[in-house]
Amino acid sequence: MLNAKRQAEQYCRALPASHGWPPFIILCDVGHCFEFYADFSGQGKNYAQFPDRHRFRVYLEDLRDPASRAWIARIWSDPFSLDPARQAALATRQIAQRLALVSKALERRHDPEDVALFLMRCVFTMFAEDVRLIPADSFKRLLRECLEAPKSFKPLVEDLWRAMDLGRYSSAVRAELKRFNGRMFAEPQVFALGRDGIAELLAAAEHDWSLVDPAIFGTLLEQALEPAERARLGAHYTPRAYVERLVVETLIAPLRDDWRNVLTAAQQARDGGSLKTALALVDDFHSRISKTRVLDPACGTGNFLHVAQDLMKRLEGEVLEVAAELGATEQLGGFGARGVGPWQFFGIDAN
Structure with a gap:
């Protein structure tokens, strides 16, 4: 397969300009496997393993799985529906609406920059649990518990974030946690939230964050901030x-x-x-x-x-x-x- 991808890219270059660059290149090792490469940009300059290095090769035996056959069929019927950026954009709009409600309520009483940092820690924690950087569903369970006792939100989240900063046991989620460097959780300021605010965070956390591109975290922050404060803080997101x-x-x-x-x-x-x-x-x-x-x-x-x-x-x-x-x-x-x-x-x- 050493030359096959290069040959396929040459075929793509030979297509008439009116055709445009195909979003997918598919290689076949007859009787063995298929390899999938994608470039959704329309530029044809970056056909990369799809969906990633660990899953871009589909063996013939894998075709027994209906799910594998289904996403391969979408390459022919609706290829751009497989574009991760489109999935991320949909999630962005839905999640940002939830976070904006929390942000607006907090900004009436707190500095918008502190609110932005608080929300960013929440966003990262939601992502971390869905990609198993912290135990699966641990943050969602914490939020559900806090719905019943809103006053517990601040101390429990503080405990969780301190444990993430230091890499130690967290009584809030009842688990030993890895250390998260970068100082995101070094000063884990947590704001008290009422039942409505906690419910909005839980609704945002219920999304599958493993499908969300971390590159959109910036837009979540931007859309959650009030327009005037967004300009003051310099938060700006490019799609x-x-x-x-x-x-x-x-x-x-x-x-x-x-x-x-x-x-x-x-x-x-x-x-x-x-x-x-x-x-x-x-x-x-x-x-x-x-x-x-x-x-x-x-x-x-x-x-x-x-x-x-x-x-x-x-x-x-x-x-x-x-x-x-x-x-x-x-x-x-x-x-x-x-x-x-x-x-x-x-x-x-x-x-």
Whole structure:
């Protein structure tokens, strides 16, 4: 499959301009599996493993599963319904309405910046429980308990957030928690809420946050703030489609051009009988993207940086797949000792 994706991309480039770029590329290893790559931007410059590195390959045996067949069928019947950005946008509107009600009530009595930080911690906690960074449904259970006793909300949430900051047992959710660095929970200011406010938070938490792109957290904050305070705090959100378009042009497209050249050279080396040389070329490229640093000099809520990391991780997934095809083991050598991560992404903002 080393050359198949590149060949498919060439077919896409040969399509007439009036046709547009297809959202999906599907590769087939006859009698074995299918591989799926997607680019919903319409640019054709970033076909990445879909939905992610762990699930982009569907084996023939997997087709026995009705759910697998159903989402593959949607590629033909309604491909853009699979675009994660569309799912995130729908969730954003619904959740923001809930958070806005809480925000407006709190801003009558508290500093809007403190309210924004409180809501952001709530948003992250909702996300954390649905992606299993904290025990599943633990925050929702806490909120349900607080509905019956609203005065318990402030001390219980304070206990939870202190435990998340320090990495210790939380009596609020009755579980040992991992430590969350970054100081988001270092000063966990919690506001007392009445039954209505707690109910709104619970309604927001009931959404499946594992489907929500963290890049939209900024827009949740923005939409929850009053317009005047939004301007004062400098909160501004750019939709993911716009962010991705810029990140692809400035960062991902050049990296993918380099990656295509590496693939060509690696293929030639492998065909010439030098598997070691082919693997060394791929290893060198992986080292380069693991050292690439990205700076957003006006980062705001960090959406550009999150999208940049996400797209670079997707590119890294392809690199690791090729390395595995050439015989590398991620747990050994350079591939296991490094990788694309948050330490490569930097932001500056005046706020």
